[in-house]
Amino acid sequence: GAGVSQSPSNKVTEKGKDVELRCDPISGHTALYWxxxxxxxxxxxxxxxxxxxxxxxxGLPSDRFSAERTGESVSTLTxxxxxxxxxxxxxCASLEAPPDTQYFGPGTRLTVL
Amino acid sequence: xxxxxxxxxxITVSEGASLELRCNYSYGxxxxxxxxxxxxxxxxxxxxxxxxxxxxxxGIKGFEAEFKRSQSSFNLRKPSVHWSDAAEYFxxxxxxxxxxxxxxxxxxxxLAVHP
Numbered sequence: 510g511a512g513v514s515q516s517p518s519n520k521v522t523e524k525g526k527d528v529e530l531r532c533d534p535i536s537g538h539t540a541l542y543w544x545x546x547x548x549x550x551x552x553x554x555x556x557x558x559x560x561x562x563x564x565x566x567x568g569l570p571s572d573r574f575s576a577e578r579t580g581e582s583v584s585t586l587t588x589x590x591x592x593x594x595x596x597x598x599x600x601c602a603s604l605e606a607p608p609d610t611q612y613f614g615p616g617t618r619l620t621v622l
Numbered sequence: 623x624x625x626x627x628x629x630x631x632x633i634t635v636s637e638g639a640s641l642e643l644r645c646n647y648s649y650g651x652x653x654x655x656x657x658x659x660x661x662x663x664x665x666x667x668x669x670x671x672x673x674x675x676x677x678x679x680x681g682i683k684g685f686e687a688e689f690k691r692s693q694s695s696f697n698l699r700k701p702s703v704h705w706s707d708a709a710e711y712f713x714x715x716x717x718x719x720x721x722x723x724x725x726x727x728x729x730x731x732x733l734a735v736h737p
Binding site: 513544551557600602611613614 | 712716726
């Protein structure tokens with residue numbers, strides 16, 4: 510079946526602009542995660558959604574970052590007033606539970622000039 | 623605090639040689655452990671996972687990993703590497719937080735394969 514999809518695959522923006530990244534999870538997966546991967550580094554947890562429960566936003570690096578998800582559908586990650594340090598690959602994963610396994614999308618490569 | 627350490631940043635092997643990528647974790651309870659592979663420009667693909675039971679787990683693409691509780695390790699192995707295995711490999715532990723699991727990743731090991 511279809512995997513996790515993300516759009517756009519690449520985004521180049523100017524410092525100070527807002528960007529919106531989209532994630533379409535695997536159908537039936539109730540949980541969804543966003544991660545950030547800076548160049549040459551591992552993945553950093555950003556935010557977690559589970560159904561209609563309040564999300565865990567503990568990984569968001571600043572109040573410029575926000576994310577939404579309606580029910581068990583699409584999620585959007587918004588970065589306001591982008592900074593150069595926001596340049597990274599943003600990865601989305603949806604969770605198959607059981608057996609508690611995350612499946613990742615291809616990511617969105619964000620470049621802030 | 624939970625953490626994952628991958629001591630080797632870069633590894634280079636010859637095609638056909640055996641491979642072992644190291645992973646050490648720090649986690650108080652019984653861990654859920656994962657290995658993911660990331661090819662250039664791609665997302666992460668799950669290679670294998672350990673939840674419980676047999677400590678030697680088999681994954682896709684001929685990879686296997688062994689969970690050793692006494693050493694807090696979950697090393698990834700492959701008996702004969704193919705050129706297409708060149709990629710970055712991430713080890714992760716699922717940390718239980720507020721009723722759900724959050725993946726804690728190592729920094730990754732980049733594998734290069736010489737012909």
